[in-house]
Amino acid sequence: MKKNALFIIIILFCLNSYSQTSFDGFYEKGLENYSNRNYREAIANYNKAIELKPKYLNVFGMADAFAMRGVSKHMLQDYTGGIADYTNAIQLEPTDARNYSLRGMSKIKLKQINSACLNFYSIS
Template identity: 35%
Template sequence: RQAQGDLAGAIFDYTRAIELDPNLAMAYVNRGVARQAQGDLAGAIFDYTRAIELDPNLAMAYYNRGIARKAQGDLAGATLDYTRAIELDPNFAKAYSNRGDAQQDQGDLAGAVEDYDRAREIDPKLWQAWANRGIALAGLGRREEALASFERALTLCPPERRAQVETARRQFLGE
């Protein structure tokens, strides 16, 4: 149901699965994703935390909890969760990219660039890492590198995101 956009139905189904088997860690993760999509960050964090209790090696649960924590403004908590996801899955490009976002939001631009670079090494087509790397590099005064990152992001991003990347490029490079 979740794939069809029926979040309430998906939450109902995941809740039913959890009632039948309360040890299904992925059911908690999936219900958390649906709750988060509905804007229920506290419920999502609860579900991700429960999934982690059931399976402490579930990188996706840490990653998703990091997204929810960042949305709540808990940047330190988000950074910890992304770090744990990376420890469990060192090739988790999106976890590196999201940790870079959290570091950038905390003012650690150099650390953010390192994470974006690692994300790009793992997944060279991850356009968000290229775009956000451009923002961090611009903040560090590395204009030419920032411009190259934005240009690469523009070639990789879906058409509906080009305006967003273009706006960021102009804003952060003063164009």
């Protein structure tokens, strides 16, 4: 009985440690922060996720950590930072139209209309 209880405690500890130090754990925490409008905390968690897996693509081939960090920066009106993140996402997956669109919207906020149009044109 004592061995089983100790085994369960060790498993729970390992799962908790994994979720706090894994790419998935940081990414999920970033999503949670973003949905709660804690954009700075979301960015911090996406930073940690990206440090762990800088070239990560999800099962759909999307560079979500860069894209979501870019969206979080956009929400804080850091359009230049958002553009850099969307560019990184595009470099990882050049066929994901979502990142071109997001980058174009940030460029519009910076009044870079011609450059924004090129991003929207890249979608088609």
